[in-house]
Amino acid sequence: MILDEFYSHYIYTNSTDAPCKLVSAAAFVEDVETDPVIVVDGLTKNWRYPGWRISWILGPKSVVETVASAGSFLDGGANHPFQKEALLLLDPSIALQETIAIQKHFAEKRQYTLDRLKEMGIGVDAEPEGTFYVWANLSNLPPPLNNGMSFFKEGLKEKVITVLAYSSTSIPTTAAPMRATRTIVELALGGDEEAYHWIKRRRARYSKVQLAS
Numbered sequence: 044m045i046l047d048e049f050y051s052h053y054i055y056t057n058s059t060d061a062p063c064k065l066v067s068a069a070a071f072v073e074d075v076e077t078d079p080v081i082v083v084d085g086l087t088k089n090w091r092y093p094g095w096r097i098s099w100i101l102g103p104k105s106v107v108e109t110v111a112s113a114g115s116f117l118d119g120g121a122n123h124p125f126q127k128e129a130l131l132l133l134d135p136s137i138a139l140q141e142t143i144a145i146q147k148h149f150a151e152k153r154q155y156t157l158d159r160l161k162e163m164g165i166g167v168d169a170e171p172e173g174t175f176y177v178w179a180n181l182s183n184l185p186p187p188l189n190n191g192m193s194f195f196k197e198g199l200k201e202k203v204i205t206v207l208a209y210s211s212t213s214i215p216t217t218a219a220p221m222r223a224t225r226t227i228v229e230l231a232l233g234g235d236e237e238a239y240h241w242i243k244r245r246r247a248r249y250s251k252v253q254l255a256s
């Protein structure tokens with residue numbers, strides 16, 4: 044079993060008095076050499092250092108060595124100075140401090156995004172309990188905004204989606220309509236007013252078209 048824990052610090056269901064909620068399959072591994080479990084994590088999301096290209100795996104030594112060897116063969120592997128710096132970030136007290144900050148900050152972004160979507164009549168079938176995306180249901184918008192792909196194309200016309208989509212994971216502070224499929228779009232949680240204004244403007248325009256026809 045391979046578990047990708049890149050988003051494991053982004054949890055919004057902390058119901059206890061603890062300062063933050065953290066889960067990892069590592070807590071359930073009894074013998075790292077024999078349990079059929081590999082945990083994958085990295086700096087891209089939980090620590091928000093995508094440019095460093097540093098990740099790691101927890102698993103049997105033979106697996107770790109094989110992956111390190113493949114990485115070394117394919118692209119030379121992660122550079123050593125960054126690996127050394129990354130070790131400092133993995134200090135439990137620093138990791139905890141980062142997680143508390145992430146959960147507080149992103150819980151606010153999550154609420155902001157959900158409130159704005161609701162205000163615009165865009166449905167959210169399942170409110171996100173983790174990560175920094177929300178799957179929004181476009182079916183109540185006037186055409187052509189009620190389909191993921193044409194919604195995406197409308198965004199391209201105003202150059203909103205291209206600009207925001209590229210920055211959505213690298214700088215998770217923007218609101219980015221992205222990964223559009225049928226009537227559902229995935230929005231990065233964020234506070235970028237421009238994205239919401241864009242949807243509002245388009246919505247108003249196409250509602251008029253619909254009324255007129």
Ligand SMILES: Cc1ncc(COP(=O)(O)O)c(C=O)c1O
Nearest residue numbers: 047049085087088093096098212
């Ligand atoms: C589920 C998941 N795992 C891992 C990653 C990290 O990938 P990378 O560090 O190559 O950007 C991502 C990035 O989008 C992701 O969505």
